[in-house]
Amino acid sequence: MAKAQAQAVADSVRGDNRPFALSHFEPAVLEDALRQMYLIRRFEEGAEESYMRGLVHGTMHLSIGQEASAVGICLPLTDADMITSTHRGHGHCIAKGAEVKRMFAEFFGKTTGYCKGRGGSMHIADVSKGNLGANGIVGGGIPIAVGAALSIRMQKRNDVVVSFFGDGANNEGAFHEALNIAAVWKLPVIFVCENNGYGMSTSTARSTAVPNVADRAAAYAMPGVIVDGNDLSAVAEASVAAVERARAGEGPSLIECKTYRHRGHSKSDRNRYRTKEEIEAWIARDPIGRFESQLVEYGIMTRDAVEALRENVEREIADGIEFAKASPMPLTQDVAMYVYTD
Amino acid sequence: MAKAQAQAVADSVRGDNRPFALSHFEPAVLEDALRQMYLIRRFEEGAEESYMRGLVHGTMHLSIGQEASAVGICLPLTDADMITSTHRGHGHCIAKGAEVKRMFAEFFGKTTGYCKGRGGSMHIADVSKGNLGANGIVGGGIPIAVGAALSIRMQKRNDVVVSFFGDGANNEGAFHEALNIAAVWKLPVIFVCENNGYGMSTSTARSTAVPNVADRAAAYAMPGVIVDGNDLSAVAEASVAAVERARAGEGPSLIECKTYRHRGHSKSDRNRYRTKEEIEAWIARDPIGRFESQLVEYGIMTRDAVEALRENVEREIADGIEFAKASPMPLTQDVAMYVYTD
């Protein structure tokens, strides 16, 4: 990722009272972050529309409203760093460098899709960029991330792993076991809880004994920080600190991004558990608009540049959908390919 | 249990600087507590000897050195209160009121055993006294205890449930999920970690990210207390407080009893992970001698009474072994009995 080459200019600008990300990363990196946020948003809107038109099978979980978390966390990562993702994983995938055309192709079940049509939305991945995959099992990716971090340690590399999961996942045994193992072994992994207030219909208050998921970091003797998950800079700041800590061999961290999903849980949600007011209040705090305003306000981008970026994204989405449509379906006689390696 | 009728005399004796249990419980209850500690010790020594002589099959896990924890925790419990126990569960079983003769019979595989020879040491239980059973699965009893507490709540009863488990168990997902559910639902359950420093050969420092298991109570917003698990009074004090809290509808607690097992983990232990010095230091802190001295010192029992009590225990053990020996073996044609209810 380009942004991975970002220079830490923050040190040289002490006294700078711009938001962290703006002083820490090069303008090109910041522009790219905005581009990724748009791309995620428009990708998901495009996927939703394609779903309505019957081009996409099954269900999908949209992260609209949560883009700052995906992009902010991935800002300090290199292509050699890895992530594990969730059922709500489109944003993570794009933030970790995937191409939307191959994502659309996957959603359309095509051979050119990242998973050759075998995985779909819930298993979207771009392994070449270090994304070990979305996961249909809540909490399923967390121990896998710890295993990837163990590989890094045993292979004496300096990379890190980020494990994304939701607030609902923090009540799974897998969360507990994985965080404990990572802490005992001091592995380079960053646990990122995207707390959007609900696991499906169940609010964190009704599911989780503590007010903040980050409060549980104490049970694993690791730092636990809470950030405004709709503020890209705040997310990036927490990520930079945790990534540095991990690269320095000081062990894992837990970051909780407080955020919100604008859409229902999935395609089957009657939305009976959230009020209109709550949803609207969060839409007003849309992470994309906030970051865009910051970039313009601090002179990193002009309005025109923002407009051009948006247009580029539109084109990328339209081209991606065309690519996906034009791509071939897998042959049914190949259905058993990839079950085993050979 | 007789001791359950104990009067809370503590309030009336403010300024009393005797250990908590001595001021809180009637002398008869205290005597019985000492008797139970002896009974556990001698039962396990008897079981060990029987094992050596080939009368007992399989393996067993002795709790010698941990008697104060089992007995102290069960002191405020009634027969309507329930427990779930562990692979190291002989002490819990006796402390919850089981008869040693039926325990020996079970170990000998006889029809008169608590489990009619189907369960053995690892599944020892006396359901009539509220003991839902030892468990071969580390952490397996913890969610079951929460379920029993849910029954109490739904049946509008005023009872409580104690779930015993070891330090090793605190790294199982079942621990995490069960404590969280109990806390969210505010159920009348007391989680008792008998921290004997090791899960098999693995020390808590090598297995657990926090120094004390009780530190994890914060992750479930419940009180977590650490007690000297070899001090019966200290254990009883923590238990009384947690039981009162649970009966008052204030929800679960976590108690960590710091203790030690004198013997190896099971019959297959080469004991390569503990030093002689460590073991000897703990033997010097034997909970039975300490409690016995307190009773004599504070005039609750005379040395002669202690001696008589010991003799009674010897007789009970000897009679129990005779009973077990004389009992019949189950018939192999009955092997499928008790698989289903009918």
Added chain:
Amino acid sequence: MTTRELSYAQAIQEAMAIAMEADERVFLMGEDIGVYGGAFQVTGDLVERFGPERVRDTPISELGGAGVAVGAAVTGMRPIFEFQFSDFATLAMEQIVNQAAKMRYMLGGEVSVPVVMRFPAGSGTGAAAQHSQSLEAWFGHVPGLKVIQPATPHDAKGMLLAAIADPDPVMIFEHKLLYKMKGPVPEGHYTVPIGKAEVRRQGSQLTIVATAIMVHKALEAAETLAAEGIDAEVVDLRTIRPMDKDTVIASVKKTSRLLCVYEGVKTLGVGAEVSAMIAESEAFDYLDGPIVRLGGAETPIPYNPELEKAVVPQVPDIVTAARELVSGRR
């Protein structure tokens, strides 16, 4: 008793409501079964009728939730625990298999474990490999459990009511594609016995033993076969454990040919047991040809809809297999 048309999901919901009305020990637990109504709207609005204490949303904790249900069952309650998808049973096998199934035995008969667990199962919804499995065979391998797989709304209601009344742990596998299927369902309380298969169609030339959604595919195939002059008997197995040997044996003795159709992975799936049970029974001597199985392909369930269809038996596959079997080409 009046009979109405209800969907399979409605029939299950009605069974739960009847049991909860009749017995206050009965309650429901599961993820998002309250205000959300369950991932497949099976619990629907029951929370409004019975309140959140008896229609209890759990945290996302399958192992803990199953264990809580087991603990409640052992101590006097009658919990019905819903897994959101049967695939998540993989997180709770410990409590189901080591605890629920064995507790009565290990404790020498001193307790019973009257828990019901419900598992939405099967493929066909585009949910891919981790949300589409058919794992009933695993449970069928576990003594202490009962395992049922109703194929119609009528049976779903009656077998669930039988399960709730059963003193032992009963696992009920509900094929997701059946939830919207409608069929006649009597009002009020009735039970359909656990452990009894049902002959859905009489026939003389071969026996098709099918489970869950495959029963309907087998019946459809039987119509096609009938048009070709092949007279197939279709047996709905209904219970995986304990299996109704008598009904299957009697059918095979009559028809001399056996085809097993099931969606779970073919190897070591339910049809393996049906086949082996017949091959060691007195019906063996009546067999006029090999015992053929049509089961799920030896792959995870793929996402692409065409691939997804290709990995489970379809009506034409059943027709072809039956035709070959009867004509002696197998």
Added chain:
Amino acid sequence: MTTRELSYAQAIQEAMAIAMEADERVFLMGEDIGVYGGAFQVTGDLVERFGPERVRDTPISELGGAGVAVGAAVTGMRPIFEFQFSDFATLAMEQIVNQAAKMRYMLGGEVSVPVVMRFPAGSGTGAAAQHSQSLEAWFGHVPGLKVIQPATPHDAKGMLLAAIADPDPVMIFEHKLLYKMKGPVPEGHYTVPIGKAEVRRQGSQLTIVATAIMVHKALEAAETLAAEGIDAEVVDLRTIRPMDKDTVIASVKKTSRLLCVYEGVKTLGVGAEVSAMIAESEAFDYLDGPIVRLGGAETPIPYNPELEKAVVPQVPDIVTAARELVSGRR
């Protein structure tokens, strides 16, 4: 290559040591496999030789541990994960079945998952219902996994070395009562292929297909039968998934009779698949009698030693079943 007598446990340990010497990606994980040497002393003193980074004691966290092994495997390592008892796999089915087995498929072939998991299994040690199960059939039902069950020290070493070299997840079921059994084991590196059964004894009148410890009981029974003039062929299945159909079919075509012997619960156990596989194969036409299965009883494993013996097939049971089959009394 020199051949020595080693125990089954020593053979496994030697395989691990050879692999670790040859390939630094190979490492061991599990509960108490370090200084304790493993519950069955299989890892023994390997921690002294390879250090605690490569012989890695885990907390008591089967699900997390299995997941860590999967994650390490996907990212370039070759972990061997020991379950202390196979029964605890019930806690880790999610990672094994939803992740390890399906990850390559779900990701369209972009990764492999070269993890080996070792499961001490079976009854006979007096450890009762939660420490004595034989659950290999469950794993045999899962595409994406390979499942092996070596019966001799020779095969234990060779198959484990094959498993470590295999790019896909391999589950190895080791019967606890075999650990102390001795047999000839060549020095150095060699592999025994996954997916190939082995004819342990040639015979003409019936085929006994057996797994794990039952291979030895079947061989013993075959001696008794030989004394009575009954000539049994004994096939050691060795691999549950993928099953070696050719060897079993060829044997049954020769002998015309099939007896399956396995310790796991009879219903839906490994023998169900062996039986069904034959009943649908070309060997069906060669069968002279029903396919008989001797499997574990439909009970949890009881504690009492006599009861414990009664629930798994013993040599006299095999002899009787074989005699009845050959004499046409079955």
